[in-house]
Amino acid sequence: MSSLHRFLHLSAIAILWLPAPSTTAADGAKVRRPAAWADLRQQVPVAGDVRAGQARSTVCAACHGPQGLAIAPNFPNLAGQAATYLYVQLKSFRSGQRSDPIMSGQAAALSDADMRNLAVYYASLPAKPPGRVEAASRGGQLFLGGDPARGIPPCQACHGPTGHGPRTYPSDAPQPPWSTFPRLHGLSAIYVTKALHDFRNGARSGTSNALIMHGVAQTLDDADMQALSNYIATQ
Numbered sequence: 001m002s003s004l005h006r007f008l009h010l011s012a013i014a015i016l017w018l019p020a021p022s023t024t025a026a027d028g029a030k031v032r033r034p035a036a037w038a039d040l041r042q043q044v045p046v047a048g049d050v051r052a053g054q055a056r057s058t059v060c061a062a063c064h065g066p067q068g069l070a071i072a073p074n075f076p077n078l079a080g081q082a083a084t085y086l087y088v089q090l091k092s093f094r095s096g097q098r099s100d101p102i103m104s105g106q107a108a109a110l111s112d113a114d115m116r117n118l119a120v121y122y123a124s125l126p127a128k129p130p131g132r133v134e135a136a137s138r139g140g141q142l143f144l145g146g147d148p149a150r151g152i153p154p155c156q157a158c159h160g161p162t163g164h165g166p167r168t169y170p171s172d173a174p175q176p177p178w179s180t181f182p183r184l185h186g187l188s189a190i191y192v193t194k195a196l197h198d199f200r201n202g203a204r205s206g207t208s209n210a211l212i213m214h215g216v217a218q219t220l221d222d223a224d225m226q227a228l229s230n231y232i233a234t235q
């Protein structure tokens, strides 16, 4: 598939799931609006220098691990993640569109070149090997099939059947470098639960990509989130 086709395909799925303009989180929290569709247009490969990224990554290894596999469950794995996704997240931390007491400070010190180099470096590292999933579990059913009656979309539509990334790409291949849709498989249950709550309550909603997930997360209750987190951690 050409990159234009991929872009159109993903944008079409994405726009379907964008919530209505005046969105308010279930708990009444105000949800920030992104500036237009700028970050959906960021679905292009990121150019960077892997070796310069490796050199810059020493400080990151303290939490994300020397090989991009997190040292504790409250930190995400970065190894094998799509370069464009990583770059967009770092830019969002630096601009304040995504905020975290630890990462916002880390990203503030990075130049645009640093962010590109770090993104391609982490994307080049081998991802966590696939685990053994319970497809019949509640989490597996939601991930693969969603729950149409409750408006829950199948996660695999955007994250791929094995959580390795969009289904327009073979599941055993490295992440497409242009993707702003992350690979999920192997992220810890603690990190995924926090991310889903952040999406649902609007804490992580400062970009149009995050707003897609805000719309998805609003269909999930706490039990769904726990089941999905447990499933993703075993992918």
Ligand code: HEC
Binding pocket: 056, 057, 059, 060, 061, 062, 063, 064, 074, 075, 076, 077, 078, 086, 089, 090, 099, 100, 102, 103, 106, 107, 110, 118, 182, 194
């Ligand atoms: C002291 C610990 C710590 C250090 C050092 C650190 N990070 Fe992080 N990082 C975190 C935490 C915590 C999160 C999750 C933030 C959240 O929950 O939103 C995170 C998230 C991220 C994400 C988002 C990943 C995703 O899946 O969405 C990226 C990218 C990232 N860090 C890159 C880096 C880079 C590059 C460096 C080095 C310049 C770095 N981090 C240094 C703790 C750290």
Ligand code: HEC
Binding pocket: 013, 014, 017, 076, 142, 143, 152, 153, 154, 155, 156, 157, 158, 159, 180, 181, 182, 183, 184, 187, 192, 195, 196, 204, 207, 209, 210, 212, 213, 216, 228
């Ligand atoms: C319509 C497409 C779409 C669907 C369906 C979808 N996602 Fe996402 N998801 C995204 C996008 C885009 C992002 C990146 C958000 C950002 O940039 O902050 C994302 C990010 C995430 C993240 C954050 C990962 C990280 O490293 O921080 C988690 C966790 C997640 N999705 C879980 C799910 C689950 C669970 C489901 C099913 C209930 C699901 N997603 C369904 C598009 C989708």
